[in-house]
Amino acid sequence: MTEKIPNTRELVVAITEGNNLEAVALARRLLDHGLDLETVVEEGLTKALESLSDKCGNDQFSLLEILLAGRAMMDVMEQVVSKHVCFSTLAMGKEQPVFVIGTIKGDMHDLGKNIVSMMLKVAGYRVIDLGKDVEPAKFIETAAAEQARYIGISSLITTTIPYVKEVKHLAVQEGMSDVKVLAGGAALRQAEPEQLNVDFVAQNVFHLLGYLKEEDEAKR
Structure with a gap:
């Protein structure tokens, strides 16, 4: 069975929902499938940030939600993004x-x-x-x-x-x-x-x- 190719929208959802293990796995798969690092950061992490900011502005969030999303985002940065930056x-x-x-x-x-x-x-x-x-x-x-x-x-x-x-x-x-x-x-x-x-x-x-x-x- 052919593996489903992930998209950045899935990464946004995983981060905003605080699912750090899934977020890390999705980021790795996106890069493995040839998506460039800048797109992963801009369309994945940055879009997730914008989504969280919108919720904050509308009082549609809980502190726990923000903390979990932050953990997911930093895990992606530390475990995936940092490994792919060209020094x-x-x-x-x-x-x-x-x-x-x-x-x-x-x-x-x-x-x-x-x-x-x-x-x-x-x-x-x-x-x-x-x-x-x-x-x-x-x-x-x-x-x-x-x-x-x-x-x-x-x-x-x-x-x-x-x-x-x-x-x-x-x-x-x-x-x-x-x-x-x-x-x-x-x-x-x-x-x-x-x-x-x-x-x-x-x-x-x-x-x-x-x-x-x-x-x-x-x-x-």
């Missing part, structure tokens, strides 16, 4: 560039930020994850203490944009204008860098990794 195309120098990341003040979402953190670690960065609801000044304090090359700001809520704008201003004020401030997330990716007072706005994690690769190669 040769990413930043793998002698020194690990430091990347400070967090969800900005006023936003408690962190599933998307966690995916980005995992991909950055796989790509060879030393990631300092500040968590969620992070004060703008905390990004700067940590970047200074850790001698970070990058600061990454995540948000799914448009009301946080004034806080996003503060980060680069504080960096310049502290003499850290060489630290690149990057932004991403549903609330931010439609904006231009100038509107957010940042150096780069990422449409997704692969867009971010492409930018970082160019930046790191330029510094060598």
Whole structure:
């Protein structure tokens, strides 16, 4: 009997339902059947995130549901996605560039930020994850203490944009204008860098990794 070829919609359902074993198995099968990694992440993990965000906005979720979905998503990242990232195309120098990341003040979402953190670690960065609801000044304090090359700001809520704008201003004020401030997330990716007072706005994690690769190669 011919094995049924899975599709990304099945992966979305497995993640949102918190079925981590099935989600991991489906992700592996999708890659084994020739689907590229970016499509698995964008059409599987990212779509699952969007589905969860919609439920959060409509109060159609329970905390347990979110926790189980988060576990399923991170299992897929750790057990499948991280095994298929091509290190040769990413930043793998002698020194690990430091990347400070967090969800900005006023936003408690962190599933998307966690995916980005995992991909950055796989790509060879030393990631300092500040968590969620992070004060703008905390990004700067940590970047200074850790001698970070990058600061990454995540948000799914448009009301946080004034806080996003503060980060680069504080960096310049502290003499850290060489630290690149990057932004991403549903609330931010439609904006231009100038509107957010940042150096780069990422449409997704692969867009971010492409930018970082160019930046790191330029510094060598």
